Amino acid sequence: MSELQMLPAWLDAAGAALAGSAPPAPTLVGAGPPAPTLEGAMPGLARAQSMAPLQRLQRLQRSGLAECGGAGEPVHLAWRRFLRGRGSSVLVIDATGFDVRERGTAAVLAGAPWLLAEGVLIAIGLRDSRKVELRLPAELTGREAAFLNTVDAIRKLAQVATPGRQIEVQRDSRPGCWGEGRPADASRLVHTPETWCRIALLFAGAPFLDRGLDPDLDASLLTLRRGMTRRGLVELRRDGNLGRQIDEWGGGTEVQGQGQGRDAVLVFDDGLGGFLPLSASDLACDPLSLSAAGIVPAPSTLMVLAEGVCVVKQARRAVYRHWQLADGEEASVRGVLARAARLIAEITLGRGEVAHLAAIDAVAMELATLGLAAAWPLGSSLRYYREQWESHIRRESCPEGVCLERRAAPCHGTCPANIDIPTFMAHLGHGDHRSTIEVIRRDNPLPLTCGLVCPAPCESACVRGSHDGAVFIRPMKARAAELCLADGGYPKPTLSPDTGKRVGIVGSGPSSLTAGYYLRTLGHDVEIHEAQEFAGGMLRYGIPAYRNPPDLLEKEIDQIRALGVRIFTSAPVASVEEFRKGYDAVFLGLGTQKARLLPIEGAHLPFVLGGIDFLREARSGEPVRVGPRVVVIGGGNVAIDVALTALRQGATHVDLTSLEKRREMPASPGEIELAVAEGVQLHPGWGPLRFEEEGVAVFQFCERVKDETGRFDPKFDADRLLELEADHVILATGQGTDLACLEGSGVENTRGFIVADPKTKMTKVPGVFAGGDGQHGPRTAVEAIRSGKIAAASIDAFLRGAALDAAAAAAAAVGLPVRRAEVTPLPVLADDRTHLRRASMPERSVEETVGEGNYVKIEEGLTEAMAHDEARRCLRCDLCIGCGLCMVACSEMGVEALRMADTSAGRLAHFDFLRPAERCIGCGACTQVCPTGAISLEDRDGVRRTIITGTVVREQPLLRCSDCGAPTQTPAHREFVRLRLPDHMAVLLDRELCPSCARRRADRPAARRIETPVIGEERA
């Protein structure tokens, strides 16, 4: 069911009723035929205009209408404050404030925009508000038309109904938060869009009721989100029971609380409004009952999280958000919110002590006393989930295992091979390419190949990606590898003593090379058997030479040979059963070297080729020739490789068709752009229907590729056809494995791929392991490397006689990110760290790279300067874990020098290195709380430097103790303290003593202190 279908009756009916009416004049965008009278079009406004301001207020008071959302304050109180206000007034219609359900706001605007306009116009006449400020969300999720109509309506109608008003629209105003001060401001009248609609309905009264609108105003809109069986807008009846309404809204929750005292968690307003166990939802929904339960009195959204969620972590997120929303509020408000955020962060980082529990209780009480909305998430979590809080503090454990750990940098955790990226980037930035390669090869033995061909999932996770472009990680590996190869080869890893065990490997693709490398370093004797003339498997025969030149690949494979791994080429293994007799363990890295043809008419015709067969032949001794017109079918990276290879194998015109629309094509966007640049004609959204003998490929239009559940289930429009002439059609639609060698070995396969235990990679046959594309299906090279690495760990455990679960544990351990070293951050200027942009890869021009037989490498690689800059752009997320403690500690001090940004990687990050350059006073509050030392103070040569992961954000001179001459504090810090001390104490600062000299003076006998003129005698 769509959201709009779930719109409550009043909103639906109001929208419908108003769609047939129009305001008196002028005619508005998107309005229906003009209505003859104001009463007809806007009965609420017409009636309000006949009332004095006080009468309007009484009407509101009698109705008991409460704010829809947030604190649920009775609307008449806000109007009363506004009426009593003095001086010039600004009428603010604020939809950005606390409304955490932008989609709900958009639905209100779409369902009844006129109603919103009418509510606002009723209030415009209240006071002499010369200025009306509309604060509306920047993003209205596709309801732009409704939004613009509403804005236009308010502007024009205000001129008609109450001339001379200035209407100002802000579309991305700073979000505020309920309870954080602004609503109590008498110069402003702030309501949510829904409340404005309710006001219009209330004043309209009978005329609206005649049109069938719901007379019951004692309800508000609630957006049901994740965890509810049905999602969208519903009415929360204030006189109803919460639990029963959850059931009525359509099947209740998807997540049910079960047994053992654990329970699903109701999360209000994205956590900002508090948490409630599902079992405690037997309560009324009026604001008083909800606030008595510790929940936001008028929630806007509701979601349900499964049992097992860490509520402490959720509370931390919510309190942080409240602190962020209170930006610009007075220092006392900021201070208490910052204290709450700091205490929770310390607890979730495992630094909580018993005193923290008392402190957090006290701060929750303080928030409630001050009427701050952060009291809801904090108070309700402490009330209902106290056990979780106690567990975090007393047992130093997060019951759900999601807090209390230092997570790897997002890039590091996302890399399938788990390369410690920030560490190698720092090594390369320091100019140490040998250490760079050492670090990479702890997790991936093929840094050069990956540096050339990897789709770099690490870059999609890079924290900097949500700011100004991810760090360009991929080519940094290639650069370090090339420098090393030019410098005598990769550094040799330490080999364990020989074990005397022999491992035989079938195939020499990325999983086999990886398994071989790590098994050799573990002391085993390794032999690799490759059926083709050259080693490398799919790296050589599946990836075109313009991306991965064979000479470079061979050099990299030589680095593995150099450790003693023997690779036999042109040595096919006919029978695994026979092969395993010569070894203590066997690894099958068979790859997917067979193209899968399509079961459609004409697929057997001689001009129809398999994509992977074509790529292999193109890289073999006697390359295949195609064209001049070639049609490639497929939307992945292999299809792009086939298309670009066809252009180098004789084709002059290449069409590429895919089932998916262009933005849905699985190929990397950069690859697609490259294909277009080389002249490949894209035809996204077409599926092959048949191939005709005359050299025609016929396609039908693909309406959808997947069904609602995401399952592959293409649907076609058989009436929309596309015909393409083709001398050759090349299918890049799937690959399979040649499993003939498994005959009689007992190794199982399913749907053409080898079956192996996903944890240990061992097949049903003891001692025979499998990985790579032949086991998990066609994936990227780095995923094959991961599986080879995991297989090596469990083969090693097997060879050492360990039990299967120990083998699984060993394999699991290598599948986790491990920090390889702690490298000193690069010294980077604040301006550079903030503004350096991602490098763009230097590439040879199309003229230089295209043409028959031209496989010159397209990428030229990063220059030394570019690589250095990329290393400097890295934010060192291994050091700064994004906990935000430094920022809230600084806020608690009242300095507010640090501003971290929320990132798509789900953590905070320092991007703004310039703000502390202006504001840091060098007090050290941040360094006291930082759990990792990522932010530090350094005193040298009479100067204090504040440093964030290598970037000196501020340098300030240090004052010295007037007694001993030791450095004390910065002038800015002293001034900051002075302003906060009473005058009689502030003078003490002028004596500028270090703590120990101040203590020594305080310890002197009182008589001597009194009798002796301090300054004079001490100096004498």
Ligand code: SF4
């Ligand atoms: S900024 Fe650096 S450490 Fe952080 S995710 Fe990006 S590459 Fe990794």
Ligand code: SF4
């Ligand atoms: S600098 Fe330290 S305290 Fe600040 S966010 Fe990073 S790790 Fe946390």
